[in-house]
Amino acid sequence: MYRLALSFFLLTTVMLINLGLQGQPNRVSKDEVDLENLPVELVLTNLGVPKSKHSITKLDMEKAEIGRQLIFDGRVRTKTHKSKRISPYFRCTDCHNMVKENDNPTDLDPENRLAYAEKNKLPFLPAYSLWGVYNRTAFYTGGYGKVYGDKLKSAKDSIGNAIQVCTKHAASGRRLADWEIEGLLHYFKQHELRIKDLPSLNASDKKSILYWQKLDEEEKKALREKIRAAFIQVYPATLAPVLGLDQRQYGEGGNAARGELVFNKSCLHCHSGKRVSNYNLDKSKLTARFFVQNLEGFGHSNLYQVIRWGTFTKKRRKQTMPLYTKEQMSDQQIEDLVAYMKQLSKK
Ligand code: HEC
Ligand code: HEC
Structure with missing residues (x-):
C-alpha cells in the first residue's frame, strides 16, 4: 500500500513536471493531471506532430x-x-x-x-x-x-x-x-479524443506518454505512430456499385432478424412518420410488398439501388437521401434487409 502510494506520488509529480515544463498555452493545470484524460492532440504535439489548422488553444x-x-x-x-x-x-x-x-x-x-x-x-x-x-x-x-x-x-x-x-x-x-x-x-x-479513448494503447505506451521528454527521436517516432494507428484520422469512403440482376441473392441466405435491425435503426430513423423524408416507410405488409415487387429493377424503388446511390434533388423535393458506402452498409446487410422485407410481405 505504502509503495503504491509512493509510486503514485512519484508518477503525479513527474507528470506535473513533464506537462508543466512545456510552457505551452495547452499547459495542464495541477487539478487536471490525469493520464487517461490527456487530450490526444496535446500528446501528439509533445511528440512533434504539428497541430492541425483547426486547432483550438482555449476552449470557450x-x-x-x-x-x-x-x-x-x-x-x-x-x-x-x-x-x-x-x-x-x-x-x-x-x-x-x-x-x-x-x-x-x-x-x-x-x-x-x-x-x-x-x-x-x-x-x-x-x-x-x-x-x-x-x-x-x-x-x-x-x-x-x-x-x-x-x-x-x-x-x-x-x-x-x-x-x-x-x-x-x-x-x-x-x-x-x-x-x-x-x-x-x-x-x-x-469532445476531442483523450488517451482513454484509445484502447489499443498498453501500459508501456502510457508510461512512455508520461515520460515523453526522456524519449529519443526514434522512440518518439515509434510512439506517435502507435498513437496515430490507435484511431482513424481519415475515414475511408468506398462507393459500391449497384449489384447487377444476376449478382443479387434476392434475400436468399439473408438473416431477416438482422435485416429488421437495419430497417429499424437506419431506414425508419428518417422515414418513419415522414420525419425527414416525404416518403413514409413503416412495418406494414404494403411497404414490404412494394419493395419485394421492385427487387429486380433499378431506380429509386429498388432497394439495391436506392441504398447505393441515394436519391437526387427534384423540383419540389430538395432533400435527398445520402448513399451508403461499403463501410456504412455491407452487401450482406442489404440482403438481410431484403430477406426481412420478404418475410414481412408474407405475414
Ligand atoms: C443528409 C445527411 C447529412 C446531414 C444532415 C449532415 N451530414 Fe455531414 N456528412 C454526411 C455524409 C454522407 C458525409 C460523408 C462522410 C461521412 O460519412 O462522414 C458527411 C461528412 C461530414 C463531415 C466530414 C467528416 C469526415 O471525417 O470526412 C463533417 C465535418 C460533417 N459532415 C459535419 C456535419 C455537420 C456539422 C452537420 C450538421 C450541421 C452535418 N454534417 C449534417 C451527411 C450528412
Ligand atoms: C438520413 C435520412 C435517410 C435515411 C437513413 C434513409 N433515407 Fe430513404 N430517403 C431520404 C430522403 C430525404 C429521401 C428523398 C425523398 C423525399 O424525402 O421525399 C429518401 C428517399 C427514399 C426512397 C425513394 C422514394 C422515391 O420515390 O423517390 C426510398 C425507396 C428510400 N428512401 C428507402 C430507404 C431505405 C430502404 C432506407 C434504409 C436502408 C433509407 N431510405 C434510409 C432519407 C433517408
Whole structure:
C-alpha cells in the first residue's frame, strides 16, 4: 500500500513536471493531471506532430454551446446569438451520430457497427459519427470525390469547408456564418479524443506518454505512430456499385432478424412518420410488398439501388437521401434487409 502510494506520488509529480515544463498555452493545470484524460492532440504535439489548422488553444464553452445547438436543434438561440435553421429538412444527427460507434475506434466493419448500435441503442446511419472529428486530418475523402467533384477540393484539408459542403449538398441547407463554424469547432474541441479513448494503447505506451521528454527521436517516432494507428484520422469512403440482376441473392441466405435491425435503426430513423423524408416507410405488409415487387429493377424503388446511390434533388423535393458506402452498409446487410422485407410481405 505504502509503495503504491509512493509510486503514485512519484508518477503525479513527474507528470506535473513533464506537462508543466512545456510552457505551452495547452499547459495542464495541477487539478487536471490525469493520464487517461490527456487530450490526444496535446500528446501528439509533445511528440512533434504539428497541430492541425483547426486547432483550438482555449476552449470557450459559450462557443461550444452554439455548436451544440446547431448540431442538436439545427439552429441557435442564445442570449447573444440567433440563427435560422441550417436546413429545413435535416439536423446533423439525422445522418451523423455524435458518440462512438464501436468499442474499437479503428474497426470499420459494418456488421460490428450494427451490433454496437443495437447494444448501445444508437441509430445506424449513412454517415460516420462525428465522434473524434476534431482529431481528424482530412475530410470527405475517398469515393465522395466522384459524387461531388470539385466541390470537395477545399473540403479535404479544412474541416470548416467540409461542414459547408455537407450542410449545402448533403443536408440541402444554407451556408453557415463564420461564428457558427467556430461554435461547431469549439463543440468538437470539447469532445476531442483523450488517451482513454484509445484502447489499443498498453501500459508501456502510457508510461512512455508520461515520460515523453526522456524519449529519443526514434522512440518518439515509434510512439506517435502507435498513437496515430490507435484511431482513424481519415475515414475511408468506398462507393459500391449497384449489384447487377444476376449478382443479387434476392434475400436468399439473408438473416431477416438482422435485416429488421437495419430497417429499424437506419431506414425508419428518417422515414418513419415522414420525419425527414416525404416518403413514409413503416412495418406494414404494403411497404414490404412494394419493395419485394421492385427487387429486380433499378431506380429509386429498388432497394439495391436506392441504398447505393441515394436519391437526387427534384423540383419540389430538395432533400435527398445520402448513399451508403461499403463501410456504412455491407452487401450482406442489404440482403438481410431484403430477406426481412420478404418475410414481412408474407405475414
Ligand atoms: C443528409 C445527411 C447529412 C446531414 C444532415 C449532415 N451530414 Fe455531414 N456528412 C454526411 C455524409 C454522407 C458525409 C460523408 C462522410 C461521412 O460519412 O462522414 C458527411 C461528412 C461530414 C463531415 C466530414 C467528416 C469526415 O471525417 O470526412 C463533417 C465535418 C460533417 N459532415 C459535419 C456535419 C455537420 C456539422 C452537420 C450538421 C450541421 C452535418 N454534417 C449534417 C451527411 C450528412
Ligand atoms: C438520413 C435520412 C435517410 C435515411 C437513413 C434513409 N433515407 Fe430513404 N430517403 C431520404 C430522403 C430525404 C429521401 C428523398 C425523398 C423525399 O424525402 O421525399 C429518401 C428517399 C427514399 C426512397 C425513394 C422514394 C422515391 O420515390 O423517390 C426510398 C425507396 C428510400 N428512401 C428507402 C430507404 C431505405 C430502404 C432506407 C434504409 C436502408 C433509407 N431510405 C434510409 C432519407 C433517408
